[in-house]
Amino acid sequence: xxxxxxxVVLGVxxxxxxxxxxxxxxxxxxxxxxxxxxxxxxxxWRNYDFTNQTDxxxxxxxxxxxxxYNNASVSKIKSVMQDFLPCQTxxxxxxxxxxxxxxxxxxxxxxxxxxxxxxxxxxxxPSTDLHQRLYAPGxxxxxxxxxxxxxxxxxHFDYQEFCHGWSGKSETAEQVVCTDINxxxxxxxxxxxxxxxxxxxxxxxxxxxxxxxxWWMNDGKASVVLTP
Amino acid sequence: MSSALAATAxxxxxxxPLLNTGRLSLRSLGVPQLVITHPxxxxxxxxxxxxxxxxxxxxxxxxWYVMRLHFLLKLASTSGPGLIDISGETNGRSSDLDExxxxxxxxVLQLAWNQVGLIDGRREGTTHGARLELTDRNVMxxxxxxxxxxxLRFQVEQYGKARLAQLTIFGDSGIIASRLxxxxxxxxxxxxxxxxxxxxxxxxxxxxxxxxxxxPVRRVSLSLDYPATQFRLLSGKASEQVAEIGHRPYxxxxxxxxxxxxxxxxxxxxxxxxxxxxxxxxxxxxxxVARRSTNITLWLTIxxxxxxxxxxxxxxxxxxxGRRSRVV
Numbered sequence: 171x172x173x174x175x176x177x178v179v180l181g182v183x184x185x186x187x188x189x190x191x192x193x194x195x196x197x198x199x200x201x202x203x204x205x206x207x208x209x210x211x212x213x214x215w216r217n218y219d220f221t222n223q224t225d226x227x228x229x230x231x232x233x234x235x236x237x238x239y240n241n242a243s244v245s246k247i248k249s250v251m252q253d254f255l256p257c258q259t260x261x262x263x264x265x266x267x268x269x270x271x272x273x274x275x276x277x278x279x280x281x282x283x284x285x286x287x288x289x290x291x292x293x294x295x296p297s298t299d300l301h302q303r304l305y306a307p308g309x310x311x312x313x314x315x316x317x318x319x320x321x322x323x324x325x326h327f328d329y330q331e332f333c334h335g336w337s338g339k340s341e342t343a344e345q346v347v348c349t350d351i352n353x354x355x356x357x358x359x360x361x362x363x364x365x366x367x368x369x370x371x372x373x374x375x376x377x378x379x380x381x382x383x384x385w386w387m388n389d390g391k392a393s394v395v396l397t398p
Numbered sequence: 399m400s401s402a403l404a405a406t407a408x409x410x411x412x413x414x415p416l417l418n419t420g421r422l423s424l425r426s427l428g429v430p431q432l433v434i435t436h437p438x439x440x441x442x443x444x445x446x447x448x449x450x451x452x453x454x455x456x457x458x459x460x461x462w463y464v465m466r467l468h469f470l471l472k473l474a475s476t477s478g479p480g481l482i483d484i485s486g487e488t489n490g491r492s493s494d495l496d497e498x499x500x501x502x503x504x505x506v507l508q509l510a511w512n513q514v515g516l517i518d519g520r521r522e523g524t525t526h527g528a529r530l531e532l533t534d535r536n537v538m539x540x541x542x543x544x545x546x547x548x549x550l551r552f553q554v555e556q557y558g559k560a561r562l563a564q565l566t567i568f569g570d571s572g573i574i575a576s577r578l579x580x581x582x583x584x585x586x587x588x589x590x591x592x593x594x595x596x597x598x599x600x601x602x603x604x605x606x607x608x609x610x611x612x613x614p615v616r617r618v619s620l621s622l623d624y625p626a627t628q629f630r631l632l633s634g635k636a637s638e639q640v641a642e643i644g645h646r647p648y649x650x651x652x653x654x655x656x657x658x659x660x661x662x663x664x665x666x667x668x669x670x671x672x673x674x675x676x677x678x679x680x681x682x683x684x685x686x687v688a689r690r691s692t693n694i695t696l697w698l699t700i701x702x703x704x705x706x707x708x709x710x711x712x713x714x715x716x717x718x719x720g721r722r723s724r725v726v
Contacts (some may be wrong), residue, residue: 173470212676241485241492249481249557273679277668313514313674318539321497
């Protein structure tokens with residue numbers, strides 16, 4: 171009886187784990203009418219990330235709302251933000267999303283992939299989870315003589331993400347990351363700084379609206395981080 | 399404790415040297431090398447080394463300023479996984495950035511490094527052990543170049559459990575004033591026959607990549623994408639890495655056989671060039687029509703049949719005429 175009971179418990183646990191893993195690896199797409207290219211020197215990237223490697227306005231996830239420039243790389247920003255956004259690997263933290271990097275004719279040369287960095291290990295935390303994804307070619311950095319080594323980012327909150335909650339409110343999330351990174355640079359005595367909404371208009375503003383758990387909120391103006 | 403990079407020789411207190419042409423190395427600034435041992439902080443910067451640039455100096459105005467960073471790092475035997483970044487900046491703006499991801503496999507340290515720049519492209523590699531020596535050179539950022547007084551500084555960062563035992567920045571590191579502009583790639587694509595081809599025909603696509611800059615472009619990837627339901631690639635690599643494109647243009651020819659009719663507007667034939675310097679691309683949207691050769695065969699058959707019929711008729715006439723003449 172005890173063995174049978176244990177097996178039942180194990181079976182239920184396995185099913186629950188499997189379902190969770192399945193959920194954790196899936197991201198539902200959203201639709202925007204603002205999908206466009208952003209040109210920076212010889213590089214060109216989309217102003218939204220995508221749930222898979224298909225460049226369509228019905229397959230987007232979140233608007234690009236930050237860029238780290240000067241001396242930035244994906245690994246470095248993740249390391250700097252380790253204290254604030256410690257969940258950086260594995261399906262439990264985040265599913266992978268994609269950024270389309272294109273030639274000047276629109277042909278694809280690369281899809282950059284990112285699971286990003288998240289606040290909590292728990293997908294059903296009672297509070298909001300801050301989540302940022304970073305993109306650059308080869309997962310390292312872009313380079314040009316205007317911005318130096320730079321990476322781009324999308325930012326949002328997850329609230330009870332896989333427990334009938336919502337994801338989004340990018341604008342507020344962007345502001346919080348900006349505050350966090352300024353605190354980190356101050357603590358380390360570094361001259362890095364995030365200027366909230368001080369960057370280019372990326373033409374991806376989205377009115378404050380919850381569309382079936384995908385909560386749009388973005389003013390289109392990117393925040394800029396001078397990475398020391 | 400050395401929490402700041404310490405010069406092994408003091409820099410000259412005289413007026414900062416002027417870089418007009420050529421190279422200004424640490425050695426010529428009076429610093430044989432910079433050494434740091436066991437940094438206790440996660441971010442450590444060197445002393446600022448001062449130099450001057452001529453009036454009107456800016457990136458691209460007859461001179462291209464390049465930063466060279468040559469270093470040797472040794473990890474502590476106790477080092478765990480993490481990240482080490484070594485970078486060089488002028489006037490607070492970084493130009494060289496070298497990243498080293500540290501991991502341990504079966505007790506052995508593994509160092510995966512990468513650097514991204516406009517001279518050598520995107521370089522990466524992996525070594526085993528605690529030592530890594532690298533040279534990086536990059537066309538400097540615009541904001542890192544100004545007339546008059548400039549400052550050069552190096553920085554090391556360690557994150558996670560990565561622990562540095564010693565970092566040496568060699569005396570040949572520094573700034574170079576070059577006349578050579580960075581490479582810029584331009585892609586030209588031609589295709590024949592024209593925009594409409596028939597099933598069974600071969601479309602020949604020629605890609606020519608020209609470098610409009612004076613320095614070569616290194617580590618270039620060239621890729622071809624095509625609708626596999628409509629074309630089959632007969633020759634040419636769909637994806638290839640080109641080590642360097644210099645003054646001579648790079649040529650590649652693809653032969654694609656049309657295998658099914660239809661428009662390619664939804665998924666065109668596209669060529670993409672990827673390099674740190676430039677990402678030119680091109681798309682082609684040929685229309686594939688039903689097999690033209692079927693019609694040609696039909697018309698050829700009709701023509702041959704007609705010609706054969708004509709020959710038979712003429713032969714009969716000749717025979718008839720021959721018979722008639724014998725009768726006569």
